[in-house]
Amino acid sequence: MMAFRGQRPAQSEEMCDAAAAVVAARQGMEQPLTAVAEAFEELARGMEADGGELRLAPFGDTCALVSVLFSSLGIAFKFAESEYVTKVNDLIGASKEYATLNDILDKDVENDSVKKQGSHSRNLRRVRLGLGLIKALFEQFLATEGGSLYDAATTAYGQVCAPFHSWAIRKAVGAGMYTLPSREQLIMRLNETGKQMI
Template sequence: VAARQGMETPLKEVAEAFEELARGMDADAGELRLAPFGDTCALVSVLFSSLGMAFRFAEIEYVTKVNDLIGAGKSYRTLSDILDKDIENDSVKKQGSHSRNLRRVRLGLGLIKALFEQFLTTEGCSLYDAATTAYGQVCAPFHSWAIRKAVGAGMYTLPSREQLIVRLNETDCSVQKEMRRYIDASSPIIEYIDNLFLSRNISLDW
């Protein structure tokens, strides 16, 4: 109903927040401030409930990392600031460091982007196929065997395409539009985060 009446749906809210974040980055001469970044990433958790209970553990994992970055926003102004600090302390890849959590949250954003891309380009395919491909592309290379097995099992509990659209309070048409908006708005942000690491000679193979 919400989609038909042009009201805010969770997906639309997320898409708009990322558009706003991308605009803010342009306005700040290509700098990404930590506080609005954390708040925007936190919004994504509204999408988890539509995936079902099996992904509660992914939600907890993601939210913990986002909350760490939100907390860091009180002491650090930008994303570069946390990375530079961790380089100084030799803690970029250390478990629980802000930089490592940033890398993990970026994987989450990339996973959603890949899922939406799969969803849009494989209309006949199930959500299971779309999510399995997206996970395999973005996160699986960096996850342990045990995590990959658990995620693989959880995939079988995903709702159908149609169920997902209903749970998101969207229509066939509106869901495509909002997913496209998220893909477009999140791309420069994901690329920016990758470049933060790469420009400091930190590879992305972890």
């Protein structure tokens, strides 16, 4: 199990609880891709039952599961994984105070802190970007049977994250793409077969 990086040494009790929740959510996932898909389906059902409101606690728990997909991509995505986990931890901690995603957005709008570094709204945007990257990567991966993970990841990164990154970050990510596992290695790490993933 990976250690959670990117957190400040002096963490609040809530942040420690949030990190523990992320670890607990990821333990025992024999087929993480399947577990993530099922968790998002359950989240959608809950949202329908709540009249379109997205509850923050189950959203944070579901997003925590996605971190195992980042870690399965190896060193190329370690920075993205660390960033993602830190932001998910923030949302899990915020769920002790706020019931829904709309609650944190409304509060940050009221405080004029939507774009402020460290705000829940900004962290939510970063989590959304991470989810978008993983979604695009696996869509590319599945659409090109026999294609390389390198091609899928490069295309996904170019579509989702590159427009928001500086030239230096784009170059570093590009170099890191060469360390991605092979298609077969990724399927093995996820404990999925090719047929299960389709």
